[in-house]
Amino acid sequence: MSAPTTQRLSLAPQNNRRRNLISLTPLIDVVFILLVFFMLASSFLDWRSITLDPPKQTGGSPSLEQAVLIEVREDGLRLGGEVMALDSVAARAAALLQKKPDRPVLVRPDDGVPVQDVVVVLDALTAGGVTNLSLIRKKR
Amino acid sequence: MSMSFQNKARRTTSDDDRILPLINVVFLLLIFFMLAGHLAATDPFNVEPPTSLSETEPEKSPHVVLIGGDGQLAYDGKVLEQEALVQALTAEVDGGAVDFQLKADGGAAAVRMVEIMELMRQAGVKKVRVLTVPKAL
Numbered sequence: 001m002s003a004p005t006t007q008r009l010s011l012a013p014q015n016n017r018r019r020n021l022i023s024l025t026p027l028i029d030v031v032f033i034l035l036v037f038f039m040l041a042s043s044f045l046d047w048r049s050i051t052l053d054p055p056k057q058t059g060g061s062p063s064l065e066q067a068v069l070i071e072v073r074e075d076g077l078r079l080g081g082e083v084m085a086l087d088s089v090a091a092r093a094a095a096l097l098q099k100k101p102d103r104p105v106l107v108r109p110d111d112g113v114p115v116q117d118v119v120v121v122l123d124a125l126t127a128g129g130v131t132n133l134s135l136i137r138k139k140r
Numbered sequence: 141m142s143m144s145f146q147n148k149a150r151r152t153t154s155d156d157d158r159i160l161p162l163i164n165v166v167f168l169l170l171i172f173f174m175l176a177g178h179l180a181a182t183d184p185f186n187v188e189p190p191t192s193l194s195e196t197e198p199e200k201s202p203h204v205v206l207i208g209g210d211g212q213l214a215y216d217g218k219v220l221e222q223e224a225l226v227q228a229l230t231a232e233v234d235g236g237a238v239d240f241q242l243k244a245d246g247g248a249a250a251v252r253m254v255e256i257m258e259l260m261r262q263a264g265v266k267k268v269r270v271l272t273v274p275k276a277l
Contacts, residue, residue: 024156028163035170042177045189049198049241049269054261055254072250109250115207116246118253119190119272127193137254 050122053134066103068096072121073110086124094128104132183243184214190246192272201239203232204271205260209245211252222259229263243271 070089071078077089084092097103105125109118118135125133185208205225206214213220215228229240240260244253257268 024159024163028159028166031163031166031170035166035173038170038173038177041179042173043180044177045273047189047198048192048194048272048274049196050192050194050272051196052257052268052270054257054265054268109254111249111251113250114246115244115248115250115253116190118250119192119246119270122270123193135250135254135257137251137258 050119050126052122053132055134055136066100068093068103068105070105070107070121070125071110072107072113072118074112077121086121089121090124090128093125093130097130102132104134105130106134106136108136108138110138181217184217184219185212187243187245188247189243189271189273191275193275194272198241198269198271199239201241201269203237203239204241204243205229205256207242207244207248207253207256209247211248213256225256226259226263229260229265233264238266239269240265240267241269241271 069080070093076083077086078084079089079092093105097105107118107121107125122133183206185206187206187208202216204215208214213222213225215225220228232240242253242257242260244256253270260268
């Protein structure tokens with residue numbers, strides 16, 4: 001009769017002690033705060049890059065006479081004044097470079113053309129094997 | 141009386157037991173965000189980088205010039221005017237910095253980007269990497 005009572009009494013405080021040893025609520029609080037911090041602070045952007053030569057401010061140097069000029073306008077692309085589609089511009093530029101591989105290729109965006117459109121042209125040229133790429137702009 | 145006490149104790153432990161799966165999931169999320177994301181300083185203004193097909197992964201560089209969608213400039217976490225940017229870049233080039241990166245908004249005027257690249261050239265920068273992101277599938 002007395003044996004089960006002591007067992008029961010000893011079981012109850014043991015349970016209670018196990019629970020009091022580490023209370024989970026503050027732990028969860030801290031972990032939640034850490035979680036929210038890392039969710040807000042971390043960025044998942046996967047960066048890529050295109051390497052370019054910064055343009056010279058003064059035009060008209062002799063090397064530029066040899067250059068292939070591609071104009072990016074709001075209404076389309078021009079290579080040497082001729083209106084073309086994007087893939088034919090890339091093909092033509094690659095063909096021109098086969099004769100003289102070190103010819104610089106200049107891309108000149110017009111006013112109002114967003115960066116994204118120029119990046120698309122640069123992509124197509126790079127895919128066609130052009131390495132000596134540079135951006136220029138019209139002189140004011 | 142001892143009976144009711146025991147019942148109460150069992151109920152509170154089972155409360156903890158019920159939270160355990162939640163804690164497991166929260167820990168997993170925490171570890172995922174700690175490992176998969178990388179912490180980066182936030183830019184002074186929002187820049188939506190252009191998408192490209194480029195496969196080249198840029199090296200980490202502390203020298204990033206930002207161009208916002210409306211053409212405003214920032215370098216080293218501070219919004220700057222053109223003259224201040226040229227001064228800051230010249231100081232960096234004199235200090236031996238070589239790897240300069242340009243983070244331009246995809247909607248910014250391309251002419252503005254060329255203008256900034258001219259300024260970078262003027263400050264003595266030899267190579268510029270334009271930062272882009274891969275096209276979303």
